[in-house]
Amino acid sequence: MQKIIEIRDVWFRYQKELPWVLKGISIEIEKGESVAIIGQNGCGKTTLVKHLNALLKPTKGDVIINGINTKGTETWELAKFVGHVFQYPDSQIFADTIFNEISFGPKNLGFATNDIQKAVDSSLAKVKLKKSLDTRPESLSTGEKERLVVADILAMMPEILILDEPTTGQDYSTCTTIMEITKELVRSGKTVIIVSHDMELIAQWSDRVVVMSEGMIVKDGTPAEIFTDFRLLQSVEIDPFQVSSLARLLGITEIPITVDGMAELLRKWKFS
Amino acid sequence: MKLVEYVKRDSMIHRLDPRVKIASGVVVSLLALTFNHPLIMMLLFFSVVLLSFMAKIQKEFLSRMSPMVPVAVSAFILWTLFFRFSESRTVQGVLFHYGFITIDRISILYAIAMSFRVLTILGVPLLFFATTTFYALTLALVRLRIPYIAAFIVALSLRFIDYGLEEMNVIKDAQVSRGLKLKTRTMIERPQNIIALLKPLMERFMRFQEYLAISMDLRAFGALPTRTFYFELRMRKQDYAILIVLVAIFLAGFLLRLEGLGTIY
Numbered sequence: 081m082q083k084i085i086e087i088r089d090v091w092f093r094y095q096k097e098l099p100w101v102l103k104g105i106s107i108e109i110e111k112g113e114s115v116a117i118i119g120q121n122g123c124g125k126t127t128l129v130k131h132l133n134a135l136l137k138p139t140k141g142d143v144i145i146n147g148i149n150t151k152g153t154e155t156w157e158l159a160k161f162v163g164h165v166f167q168y169p170d171s172q173i174f175a176d177t178i179f180n181e182i183s184f185g186p187k188n189l190g191f192a193t194n195d196i197q198k199a200v201d202s203s204l205a206k207v208k209l210k211k212s213l214d215t216r217p218e219s220l221s222t223g224e225k226e227r228l229v230v231a232d233i234l235a236m237m238p239e240i241l242i243l244d245e246p247t248t249g250q251d252y253s254t255c256t257t258i259m260e261i262t263k264e265l266v267r268s269g270k271t272v273i274i275v276s277h278d279m280e281l282i283a284q285w286s287d288r289v290v291v292m293s294e295g296m297i298v299k300d301g302t303p304a305e306i307f308t309d310f311r312l313l314q315s316v317e318i319d320p321f322q323v324s325s326l327a328r329l330l331g332i333t334e335i336p337i338t339v340d341g342m343a344e345l346l347r348k349w350k351f352s
Numbered sequence: 353m354k355l356v357e358y359v360k361r362d363s364m365i366h367r368l369d370p371r372v373k374i375a376s377g378v379v380v381s382l383l384a385l386t387f388n389h390p391l392i393m394m395l396l397f398f399s400v401v402l403l404s405f406m407a408k409i410q411k412e413f414l415s416r417m418s419p420m421v422p423v424a425v426s427a428f429i430l431w432t433l434f435f436r437f438s439e440s441r442t443v444q445g446v447l448f449h450y451g452f453i454t455i456d457r458i459s460i461l462y463a464i465a466m467s468f469r470v471l472t473i474l475g476v477p478l479l480f481f482a483t484t485t486f487y488a489l490t491l492a493l494v495r496l497r498i499p500y501i502a503a504f505i506v507a508l509s510l511r512f513i514d515y516g517l518e519e520m521n522v523i524k525d526a527q528v529s530r531g532l533k534l535k536t537r538t539m540i541e542r543p544q545n546i547i548a549l550l551k552p553l554m555e556r557f558m559r560f561q562e563y564l565a566i567s568m569d570l571r572a573f574g575a576l577p578t579r580t581f582y583f584e585l586r587m588r589k590q591d592y593a594i595l596i597v598l599v600a601i602f603l604a605g606f607l608l609r610l611e612g613l614g615t616i617y
Contacts, residue, residue: 133529159529159531162529166525171519171522171526171552173552173555174527174547174548188531188532188533233529236530236531
């Protein structure tokens with residue numbers, strides 16, 4: 081597999097006199113991976129992902145995106161590789177129509193007129209936002225705005241998609257749509273990085289989970305490895321899943337992390 | 353960066369009555385506007401810096417002043433280039449001449465004075481906010497006979513300068529991530545950049561003020577016509593002493609200016 085993101089011993093602090101926010105982070109992410117970054121508030125998750133499109137540059141160490149060191153690169157240059165969906169949709173919606181909003185990125189990247197139209201149509205279809213292109217973004221609901229900002233980024237066709245808390249405050253349908261989009265992107269070879277506090281969602285949708293604490297990576301593994309490590313979860317103040325806790329109390333060695341996993345286990349017991 | 357956030361320290365400046373601090377700020381700013389000699393301007397500016405040391409907030413103050421340096425540099429360049437067109441003076445001691453650009457000794461001195469004037473006038477409020485809580489500011493304004501609602505709104509608006517700056521940074525990050533080139537756009541594309549930053553900011557502000565109004569209503573803001581305050585402001589001896597010194601400095605400055613001193617032409 082091709083390495084698309086290489087983070088090499090990255091240290092970062094906002095100002096010289098302030099404490100380090102990232103402390104020697106090293107991680108490699110391959111093309112087509114779906115990676116979730118979890119940890120308590122203030123542990124450095126958002127700071128880390130802001131390094132992936134050069135919104136922040138490491139104080140020490142290197143961030144290599146698709147072979148490009150972010151040190152000598154501007155964010156707009158990386159925008160064609162790295163799409164970043166911010167936590168609050170209202171922070172980026174500004175245009176008077178959905179079309180103008182979605183086409184803003186492709187226009188910045190110099191897409192041809194026909195390609196802009198195609199990119200807008202295709203990204204709207206992907207996020208299942210059934211609205212006319214001349215709808216005013218202000219008239220959309222919170223969930224629709226979230227889908228719109230995802231469409232904004234998808235229209236730029238980035239290789240890497242970063243979603244910072246994409247499901248916070250969203251209804252079930254929007255959460256499912258967003259996660260289905262990420263799954264589809266991963267299937268088509270794109271890399272998806274999600275920062276979230278929604279552990280169930282992560283357990284269900286991610287291939288790999290990176291746990292951060294106090295600016296460091298404390299564990300990197302599959303969702304099953306992470307969410308069954310009760311000592312780790314306790315140290316980073318994450319509640320284990322109820323099904324996992326139940327399985328542990330029942331003395332089950334093969335601990336499930338989803339209800340589906342538990343159901344399968346019970347089915348095996350029933351028929352064995 | 354926080355521009356107007358209170359910096360908690362135990363210092364003489366922090367303990368001063370906020371009304372005295374407001375008066376000091378007004379006096380320093382008026383003196384900065386009264387004179388135009390570079391040495392006086394430097395003296396005023398360095399007095400403000402010295403006060404930041406006395407308040408033990410020199411690091412924060414100088415860091416907050418750093419975005420003001422380009423403004424001062426721009427003032428220096430503009431006054432150096434265009435001061436010769438001032439009607440009330442004649443060009444003296446030409447140092448450089450090329451085409452319509454003429455730089456003489458007086459323009460350089462005047463430009464230095466104006467740069468320090470800008471720094472002083474911008475530094476005074478930064479020092480004030482770093483050493484005065486918003487609650488103390490509200491109380492001071494109320495004691496200066498400004499209606500409570502107006503005083504509260506003034507203090508609140510100032511407090512949200514930092515909120516606005518933070519929001520602006522988030523919006524800037526979001527738009528730059530969509531390929532927006534902030535620095536290298538042409539004059540035609542620049543307004544679009546500004547809209548891309550300002551419109552979300554306005555929307556965030558409007559939503560915020562709506563939530564704020566609701567939150568204040570929910571906590572019975574303005575339910576009673578009169579109100580009491582948990583803390584009371586009381587002028588102490590040192591406050592009165594500083595006020596007297598300030599009045600003396602202001603009067604002395606005013607008289608010196610009437611005598612034609614403290615100016616370079």
